[in-house]
Amino acid sequence: MATTRTAARPRALLRASGGPRYAVALAVDALGTGLLRPFLLLYGVTVLRLSPPVAGLAMTAGVVAGLVCVPAVGRRLDRGARSSVVAASMLVRVVGAALLLVTPAGHGLPFAVAALFLGIGNQAWPAAHAALVATVAHGRERDTALAAGRALRNAGLGVGALLATACLAGGPAALRALAAGTGLAYLAAAALAGSVRLRADPAAAPDAEGTGGPGPRMGTLLAANVVYVFCLNVPEIAVPLVLVTQLHASPVWSAAVFVANTVLVVALQVPVTVLVSRFSRTTALVLAGGVLAASYLGFLAAASLGHGWGAPAVAAVSVVCALGEILYAGSATALVTVLAPARFLGRALARFQLSTGFGLAVSPAVITTLAPHGPAALWGGLAGATLVAAGAVATGKEAHGPSPVAASSDGSADVRTGVS
Numbered sequence: 131m132a133t134t135r136t137a138a139r140p141r142a143l144l145r146a147s148g149g150p151r152y153a154v155a156l157a158v159d160a161l162g163t164g165l166l167r168p169f170l171l172l173y174g175v176t177v178l179r180l181s182p183p184v185a186g187l188a189m190t191a192g193v194v195a196g197l198v199c200v201p202a203v204g205r206r207l208d209r210g211a212r213s214s215v216v217a218a219s220m221l222v223r224v225v226g227a228a229l230l231l232v233t234p235a236g237h238g239l240p241f242a243v244a245a246l247f248l249g250i251g252n253q254a255w256p257a258a259h260a261a262l263v264a265t266v267a268h269g270r271e272r273d274t275a276l277a278a279g280r281a282l283r284n285a286g287l288g289v290g291a292l293l294a295t296a297c298l299a300g301g302p303a304a305l306r307a308l309a310a311g312t313g314l315a316y317l318a319a320a321a322l323a324g325s326v327r328l329r330a331d332p333a334a335a336p337d338a339e340g341t342g343g344p345g346p347r348m349g350t351l352l353a354a355n356v357v358y359v360f361c362l363n364v365p366e367i368a369v370p371l372v373l374v375t376q377l378h379a380s381p382v383w384s385a386a387v388f389v390a391n392t393v394l395v396v397a398l399q400v401p402v403t404v405l406v407s408r409f410s411r412t413t414a415l416v417l418a419g420g421v422l423a424a425s426y427l428g429f430l431a432a433a434s435l436g437h438g439w440g441a442p443a444v445a446a447v448s449v450v451c452a453l454g455e456i457l458y459a460g461s462a463t464a465l466v467t468v469l470a471p472a473r474f475l476g477r478a479l480a481r482f483q484l485s486t487g488f489g490l491a492v493s494p495a496v497i498t499t500l501a502p503h504g505p506a507a508l509w510g511g512l513a514g515a516t517l518v519a520a521g522a523v524a525t526g527k528e529a530h531g532p533s534p535v536a537a538s539s540d541g542s543a544d545v546r547t548g549v550s
Contacts, residue, residue, distance in 0.1 A: 143400075146267035146275040148326060152213075153282065155322035156259075159220055160283040162315025164290020165308045166227070167252075169298070170245070173309065177302045179235045188238060190491070192245030196253030197487045200480045203254045207261045207476025210330045215258040217324035220316045223251035227313030231306060251316075253487055256463075257479040264467045264475060265330045270407045273464040277403035280459055281396050288392045330472070348469060348478065350526030352485040354419075354519035355462060359489035360496070360512060361422050361455045365391040368497045368508065369448060372433055376505070379441035387448045394452040395459075402453070403460035411465040412523060418457035419520025423513040425451035430509035 147153055166173070174185030206215055226247030233240035259279060267275045297304040370384035406414045425447055432443035463482065470478035500508040 142271075143274060143278055146263070146271045147278050148262055148266055148275075148328070151322050152262070152326050155216075155220075155319045155326075156279060156282050157286045158315050158322065159255075159319035160286025161290045162312040162319065163252075164287040164292075165294045165315070166230075166312040167248075167287075168291050169294055169305065169308065170248070172298075173230065173305045174241050177235070177305050178233055178237065178241055180238050180241060184238045185241065188242035188245045189249075191242055192247075192249030193253070193487065193491055194249075195246050196249030196251070197484055197491075199250050200253050200257065200483050200487070201477070203257055204477035204480025207258065207479065208473060209476075212258070212262045212265055212330055213323055213326040213328040216255065216262055217320045219251045219254040219258055220320035220323060221251075222247050222254070224313050224316045224320065226251065227309050227316060230309045231313070253483060256486070257476065257483045260463050260467065260479050261330075261476055262326075262328060265328060272467060273403055273407060273411070273460065274400060276463055276467075277399045277460050281399040284392055284395045284399075288389075288396070348466070348481065350522050351462075351465070351469075352481060354523045354526075355482065355485040356489040356492075357515045357519040358415075358419065358422070358458050358462065359486050360493045360516075361451060361458060362490060363493045363497065364451055364512075365448060367494050368501070368512075369429075369444060371497065371501050372429070372505070372508070373441055373444060375501070376433060377440040377444070378437055383441045383445060387445055390445070391448065391452045391455075394449065395456060398453070399456050399460060402456045406457065406460065411461045411468065414457055414461035415465060416520045416524045418454050418461060419516050419523065421450065421457060422454035423516040423520070425454055426509045426513035426516065430505050430513070433505035433509070 144150060144153060148156075170189060171182070171185050174180045174188065175182055178185075180188075203215060203219075226244045229240055229244035229247065233244060260276060263275050263279060264272055294308050297308060300307070365388050369387050370381070373379040373383050373387075374381060406417070409417070428447035428450055429444060432440055432447050434440075435443050463479075466478055466482045467475065497508065500511055
C-alpha cells in the first residue's frame, strides 16, 4: 500500500514532498512567518505608532487584496509553473518586510502597502505549494506529502513565534529586528524554492474529462469549506474569547490551548492522514465535520461548568477540536487535487484557496458577533453550520468523485465512493 511505504520511508516522503531543498525552503519560510505574522498588528501600533483600528484595517485590506490576486496564481499554475510561483509568493513577502523597515512612524499608507505584499504572498503560497506537491507525488503518497508539509510548516511557525515572544521584551527595536529577520528568511526560502526548478506539462497529463472538457464543479465543496475553515480560528479567537470574557480564566489557559493545538498538528498530521487513508477522502472530510461539530458541542458543555472547572474542560475539548482540524486539513486539499483534471489543477486550487481565505476573513467577525449572545449561540451555531456543511459534502456531486479512468490514473481508486 502506497501510504504504508511512504510513512515507513522518510526518504520517500521527502522526495514526495518536493525534495530536501524544498523541505528546507518550507521550514525557513515558516520560521520567518512565525517571527512576525502573529505580531504584525503589534508592529503597526508599537513601532509605527498607528492606532489599532488603522493598523487592523490595513491588515484586513492586505488579506482582501491577496485574495483578489489568487485567480491569477491559478492561471499561472495551469500554464505549468510550479517552483517559480512558490518562490514568487516568498519574494513578494520580502518586499512587504522591507517596506515595514523603511516606513516612518505615523504613516499608515506604507504600512498598508506592506500588509498588501505580505497578504498577496500568504494567499498565493498554499495553492502554489499544493500544485507543486501534486506534480511530484500521486495517489495517497500525495496526501501524506501534503500532510507532512503542513506539519513542517506548523513546527516552523511555532518555533518562530516562540523566538519572537522571547525577543518582545526588547521593545520597538526588537520588532524591527524581527521584521528584518523575516525578510531575510523569505529571501533565503525563495532562493531555495526557486532552485528546485520544477515545471509541469498539464496538457500531457491524462484526465477523465478529455482535453477540451470543463473544469471541475466544486460549488458544494467550496461552500462547505468556508464553514469548515472556521476551525482554524477557534484556538486563536473563539477559545481565548470564551476563556477570558465568559469564564474569567487566566490568559495562561488560552496560551496552553494554542501551544497544544500546534504540538498536536505537528505530531499527528501525518499519522492521522495515513490512518484514514483506508477511507475515501470524501468520507474523511465528512468525518472531520462530525468531529468538529462534536467538539463545538463539547465546548458548549464545558462553558456551562462556569469558573473553576470550565477552563480545564475547554482545554480538554480543544484536543478533540484539534483532531477534527487535522482530519479536515488532511483530506480537503487532497480531495481538490483528485477532483481537478491536471490542466485545471491551478485554478481549482485557487478557487479552494479563495473559499479558505474568505472563511478565515469572516470567521473573526462571526465569532465575535455570536459570542456576546452566549455559549449556545456561538457553539451551537458553529456545530449546526458544520453539520450542514458535512452533510452537503456527503450528498453533493463531489461525493461521487472523478470517473474510474481518473481514479485509476491516480493509482488509488476507492470503489466505495469513487473518490480516492
